Structure formats: C-alpha cells, structure tokens
Amino acid sequence: MAALSEPLLIEPAHESPSARAWRRLVKRKSAVLGLVIIVLFVLVAVFAPLIAHYDPAQQSWTSIRKPPSLRHWFGTDESGRDVFSRVVFGARASLLAGGVSVSIALALGVPIGLLAGYGGRWTDAVIGRITDAMLACPFLILAIALAAFLGPSLQNAMIAIGLTTTPVFVRLTRGQVLAVKVEDYVEAARAVGNPPIRIAVKHILPNILPALIVQATISIATAIIAEASLSFLGLGQQPPAPSWGSMLNTAQRFLTNAVWMALWPGLAIFLAVLSFNLVGDGLRDALDPRER
Amino acid sequence: MSAPLLALENVSKHFVVRRSLLGTPTAVVRAVDGVSFTVDTGETLALVGESGCGKSTTGRLALRLIEPTSGTVRFDGRDLAALSALQLRRSRAGAQLIFQDPYSSLNPRMTVGEMLAEPLLLHTDLSLASRRERVAELLGVVGLRREHADRYPHEFSGGQRQRLAIARALTVDPKLIVCDEPVSALDVSIRSQILNLLKDLQQRLGLAYLFISHDLAVVKHIATHVAVMYLGRIVEMATRDRLFSAPRHPYTQALLSAVPIPSTGERSQRRVLAGDPPSPLDPPRGCHLNPRCVHAQEICKRTRPELVADDAHPVACHLWHDIVSSSPPTPAVGPEYSESLQRLFRAFDARGQD
Numbered sequence: 001m002a003a004l005s006e007p008l009l010i011e012p013a014h015e016s017p018s019a020r021a022w023r024r025l026v027k028r029k030s031a032v033l034g035l036v037i038i039v040l041f042v043l044v045a046v047f048a049p050l051i052a053h054y055d056p057a058q059q060s061w062t063s064i065r066k067p068p069s070l071r072h073w074f075g076t077d078e079s080g081r082d083v084f085s086r087v088v089f090g091a092r093a094s095l096l097a098g099g100v101s102v103s104i105a106l107a108l109g110v111p112i113g114l115l116a117g118y119g120g121r122w123t124d125a126v127i128g129r130i131t132d133a134m135l136a137c138p139f140l141i142l143a144i145a146l147a148a149f150l151g152p153s154l155q156n157a158m159i160a161i162g163l164t165t166t167p168v169f170v171r172l173t174r175g176q177v178l179a180v181k182v183e184d185y186v187e188a189a190r191a192v193g194n195p196p197i198r199i200a201v202k203h204i205l206p207n208i209l210p211a212l213i214v215q216a217t218i219s220i221a222t223a224i225i226a227e228a229s230l231s232f233l234g235l236g237q238q239p240p241a242p243s244w245g246s247m248l249n250t251a252q253r254f255l256t257n258a259v260w261m262a263l264w265p266g267l268a269i270f271l272a273v274l275s276f277n278l279v280g281d282g283l284r285d286a287l288d289p290r291e292r
Numbered sequence: 293m294s295a296p297l298l299a300l301e302n303v304s305k306h307f308v309v310r311r312s313l314l315g316t317p318t319a320v321v322r323a324v325d326g327v328s329f330t331v332d333t334g335e336t337l338a339l340v341g342e343s344g345c346g347k348s349t350t351g352r353l354a355l356r357l358i359e360p361t362s363g364t365v366r367f368d369g370r371d372l373a374a375l376s377a378l379q380l381r382r383s384r385a386g387a388q389l390i391f392q393d394p395y396s397s398l399n400p401r402m403t404v405g406e407m408l409a410e411p412l413l414l415h416t417d418l419s420l421a422s423r424r425e426r427v428a429e430l431l432g433v434v435g436l437r438r439e440h441a442d443r444y445p446h447e448f449s450g451g452q453r454q455r456l457a458i459a460r461a462l463t464v465d466p467k468l469i470v471c472d473e474p475v476s477a478l479d480v481s482i483r484s485q486i487l488n489l490l491k492d493l494q495q496r497l498g499l500a501y502l503f504i505s506h507d508l509a510v511v512k513h514i515a516t517h518v519a520v521m522y523l524g525r526i527v528e529m530a531t532r533d534r535l536f537s538a539p540r541h542p543y544t545q546a547l548l549s550a551v552p553i554p555s556t557g558e559r560s561q562r563r564v565l566a567g568d569p570p571s572p573l574d575p576p577r578g579c580h581l582n583p584r585c586v587h588a589q590e591i592c593k594r595t596r597p598e599l600v601a602d603d604a605h606p607v608a609c610h611l612w613h614d615i616v617s618s619s620p621p622t623p624a625v626g627p628e629y630s631e632s633l634q635r636l637f638r639a640f641d642a643r644g645q646d
C-alpha cells in the first residue's frame with residue numbers, strides 16, 4: 001500500500017506559538033498602553049543625556065526649590081537641581097534595577113526550580129524547605145537586610161532584590177514542572193531516549209516559559225518599587241546620582257512647600273509599575289493556552 | 293525459534309499508595325502482578341482489559357519507562373534491567389511508544405521537523421541536511437507532506453497528530469512499537485485510517501506491536517495474538533482466531549459478548565458481569581473474578597488459579613473445562629465493525645491507500 005500522496009483534510013493557518021501570543025497581546029488595549037509607556041521609559045533612560053537639558057547633579061544656589069516653570073519643567077529641588085533631569089536620569093536606576101534583579105532571580109530561580117521539579121525526591125525536599133524559609137520572611141525586610149549586609153550601592157541593591165525574588169521563581173518553576181512533566185510528550189521524550197537535562201531544557205522549559213514570562217514582568221514592577229524603597233532608605237542609589245526612591249526621600253521633608261519634588265518621581269514610579277503590571281496581565285491572557 | 297523480540301517474565305509492578313510514619317508501605321496496588329508474555333517480530337500482541345487493569349503499566353514496563361518491582365524484561369535478547377541509564381537511552385531506538393491522546397503526546401512548542409529530527413540527533417550522526425531529508429521521507433510514509441515539517445502540532449487535526457506520533461516512533465527504525473490505545477481518542481473514520489496505516493507499516497517494516505486496547509473490534513482487526521488482563525494479571529492468552537472463536541475464561545467470554553453485533557438481527561445472550569471491578573487496593577481472595585463470575589464455586593474463593601498452558605491457549609480459571617463444555621462456545625460472537633465502518637475499510641483498501 002502506497003503512502004498517502006494527497007493532502008489530508010483542511011490546511012490550517014501556519015503560525016508559531018510566539019507569533020500567536022504576540023497577535024493576541026496587541027489586541028489588548030491596556031497591554032499595548034503599558035507596552036508603549038515601557039518603551040517610552042526605556043528610550044528616556046537610554047537617551048537621558050539628550051533629553052535632560054541640565055546635569056542631574058548640577059547644584060545651583062540661585063534656584064532652590066523653584067516651582068515648575070519654562071526653565072525647569074518639573075521645578076528644582078532643595079539644592080537647586082533640575083527635577084526633570086533627575087527624573088529622566090532616575091529612570092536608568094529604576095529600569096536597571098528592575099531588569100537586572102529579575103534577571104538574577106530568573107538565572108538562579110529557574111534552574112533550581114527545574115532541578116527541584118524534575119530531580120529526585122531529596123533535592124526537591126531540600127530546595128523546598130529553603131525556599132519556604134526565604135518566603136516566610138517579608139520580601140522587603142529580607143531585601144533590606146541583604147542590602148544592608150552587602151553595603152549601600154545600586155549594584156548591591158539589585159543583587160539583594162534579585163536574591164530576594166529568587167524563591168518566587170524557584171517555586172513557580174517547580175510547580176510548573178510538576179504539572180508539565182506528567183504530560184505524554186515528556187514521556188515520549190524519555191521513550192525516544194533523551195537524557196534528563198535535554199528533557200528539562202528542550203521539552204519542559206519551553207512549555208513553562210509563558211508562566212515565567214508573566215511572573216517576570218510583574219516581578220519587574222515589584223523590583224522597581226523595591227529599588228525605590230531601598231533608595232528611599234539610603235540603601236540603593238547613592239547621592240548625588242539620582243534615583244526616584246532617593247528623590248522621594250529628600251522630598252518628604254519639603255512636602256508642604258515643594259510638592260513637585262515628590263510628585264514627579266512618585267508619578268514616574270507609579271507609571272512604570274502600572275505599565276509593567278498591565279503588560280504582565282496582558283501576557284497572562286495572551287499566553288493562556290485555553291484561550292484561542 | 294530464536295529468542296523472542298520482547299519477553300516479559302513474571303513481571304510485577306506494585307505502587308505504594310500509602311506509607312506509615314516510618315515510611316513502611318501500608319497500602320500497595322499490584323498494578324501488574326506476575327505477567328509473562330512474548331512478542332515476536334512481525335507479530336501484534338493485543339493486551340485487552342477494562343480500564344485500570346494494568347495494560348498501560350505493562351506497556352511502559354516493557355519499555356522500562358517505569359521500573360518493575362520484580363521480574364525481567366528482555367528486549368532483543370538483552371535484560372533491560374541490566375542496562376545502565378546511558379545504555380538504556382541508547383537502546384531506546386529499538387522500541388517506541390505511541391500514545392492514546394495525540395493532543396498531549398506532541399510537544400506544543402516544537403515544530404514537527406524538530407520533533408521528528410530529535411531521535412536522529414540522539415541516535416545517529418546524520419548531518420542536518422540528511423536529517424531534514426529523513427524527516428521529509430517520514431512525513432511521506434505517514435501520509436503528510438514535507439512542508440508540514442515547519443508547523444507546530446496545534447496546526448494539525450487529531451488524526452494528523454496521531455500520524456505525527458507514529459512518524460516520531462518510526463524515526464529510528466524501531467523493531468517494536470508499544471501502541472497504547474492509539475485509536476481510542478480518534479473519530480471512527482480516522483480510526484480505520486490509522487489502523488490501516490499501522491498494519492501497512494508492520495508489513496513493510498516487519499514491526500512488532502504490543503497493542504494495548506479495550507476495544508475488541510479494533511483488536512480483532514489488527515492483532516495476531518491476544519492477552520486478556522484482569523486486575524493486573526493475564527487471565528487468558530491465545531492467537532486471535534482462537535481467542536475470538538473459543539474463549540475459555542469467563543471474563544473473556546463476558547468481554548466478547550459485550551461487543552455489539554450490528555445488523556444481523558440475532559442477539560446472542562450477553563454474559564454481563566455483575567458489579568464493578570473490585571478495588572485493586574484490596575482484590576478479592578482466590579480468583580479475582582469470583583465475586584462477579586456466574587460460574588464461581590468454593591474453590592474460586594479460596595485458591596487463585598494460575599495461568600495454565602496445557603496447549604497454546606493458557607487460561608487462568610479452575611473451571612474452564614466445565615464452562616466450555618457445558619455452555620456452547622459463544623456462538624461466533626465475532627466482534628465486527630458496523631456496516632458503515634466495513635464499507636469505509638473496503639473503500640480505503642480498494643484505493644490502495646489508507
């Protein structure tokens with residue numbers, strides 16, 4: 001009997017899973033809005049020297065705590081620095097902190113989670129206890145403790161936030177692996193003779209990626225707040241370099257007579273966090289396999 | 293006859309479902325209990341039985357995808373338990389698996405081409421170009437086109453997906469394929485296509501199948517030998533014709549009589565089994581079938597019958613001699629396809645395609 005030569009049934013449209021997810025993401029207005037704001041922030045951070053017309057650390061004793069004007073769009077702070085320029089340069093610290101700390105958390109959390117979920121019972125038990133212990137501490141307290149231990153700097157703040165976020169990814173990855181590893185295609189991969197590492201990386205990881213991407217997006221928002229909090233407490237970005245959190249710190253003493261000092265960095269944090277959350281929510285829906 | 297391709301000897305798999313505080317097992321399910329059979333090249337042994345009787349577990353034990361509690365599995369003359377993890381992975385090329393549900397058996401994030409080329413990557417040192425060529429060839433063998441290699445599984449229908457699963461199993465020229473209910477999840481019309489494809493491949497490539505199914509109509513179409521399982525044990529084993537024409541075990545007889553006979557008007561008396569299958573956690577003493585068997589007597593409640601082979605038709609029943617001689621053999625309760633399905637088969641066969 002010859003092999004079939006005719007095409008079978010209806011030809012389906014050709015589309016890769018990522019193309020499909022993208023198509024579904026851009027159909028959501030709030031996600032697109034969030035994406036646009038994030039892109040704007042990234043552009044601002046990258047081209048900060050071109051956008052800001054003052055040096056963010058440049059002090060001027062002749063213009064202290066001036067309200068917003070044509071010269072100083074967002075006003076000036078207590079040592080006469082241009083708030084607009086500081087907000088623009090502050091985007092670097094915030095976005096960097098968000099991106100780097102979540103990358104650290106992903107780089108550590110995902111392999112450990114894969115090991116816990118796909119490895120043996122003992123590795124799972126040990127890793128599980130450690131993540132439980134870390135998650136038992138409130139997120140910010142742990143980050144503050146780590147940052148204080150490492151010493152105050154933006155770099156150490158990012159490491160502290162990254163390490164504190166890691167158990168979230170360990171647990172998420174492990175849970176996802178447990179759900180996926182009982183799928184027939186994982187058994188098929190074993191039956192074909194794949195070594196365990198290849199199964200974990202080629203067959204399990206791509207299928208749990210959607211959940212990880214969603215969590216990473218939302219974790220960036222949390223990390224931006226954490227960086228602002230650490231900088232607010234003096235454990236993050238060190239003066240005179242600008243950061244939204246440290247700007248809020250100095251602004252709180254002048255809230256009654258120079259509200260613009262707190263308003264603009266606060267608004268920036270709000271917008272950045274909101275957009276990452278909007279994109280995260282949109283991704284969650286777009287990557288949901290149950291929806292067409 | 294030389295050594296059989298696949299031989300299971302007294303293989304058991306017990307799952308611990310509950311442990312005491314100290315970790316000693318307190319409840320064990322004997323999913324597979326002392327199963328022995330052989331499959332030869334070119335043969336199809338069908339494992340039939342109700343759901344939960346251990347068919348699928350047996351199939352996975354045959355591939356050492358799960359470790360047996362006891363017993364030996366020999367494939368191609370080698371004891372699988374003696375292989376190291378690496379040797380086992382290498383030997384996986386020889387025996388493959390096809391799943392029931394083609395929607396969960398294909399990795400949704402891999403293109404068809406990647407999926408089919410993977411076994412080649414693992415087991416051969418073919419170049420990228422020759423891997424592509426082989427993938428295209430395989431797609432042709434199972435009736436798909438070479439362009440399909442760039443697509444993802446969600447772009448295919450159920451029947452096409454099962455073809456892809458078959459193609460994956462064929463990639464590295466296996467000698468044995470364990471088919472775990474390969475057509476149960478498919479539409480009836482697609483089912484016959486896939487069955488005919490499997491049969492055709494067997495003839496062309498000399499494959500052996502361990503065909504797990506609960507559907508006797510399908511079994512009759514494809515099997516050369518049949519083993520009937522009940523609660524983890526084989527209760528009867530024979531060639532297909534013999535089993536279908538002269539079943540010995542009351543359980544087999546009940547299974548056969550439950551197959552609907554279409555269109556003939558005559559109605560054989562159904563030998564319905566009373567009740568549900570007992571809990572595998574706590575199987576009845578003696579013959580596992582005794583609470584449901586109309587023939588059960590004292591001995592059935594006391595002693596478990598062994599699978600006795602006085603000829604090529606072993607059966608695990610104390611009373612089968614009496615049962616067979618007292619009641620006329622179930623009058624040719626051959627499970628047949630419905631007329632429409634038979635027409636379909638004829639149509640496919642006539643076209644020389646599946």
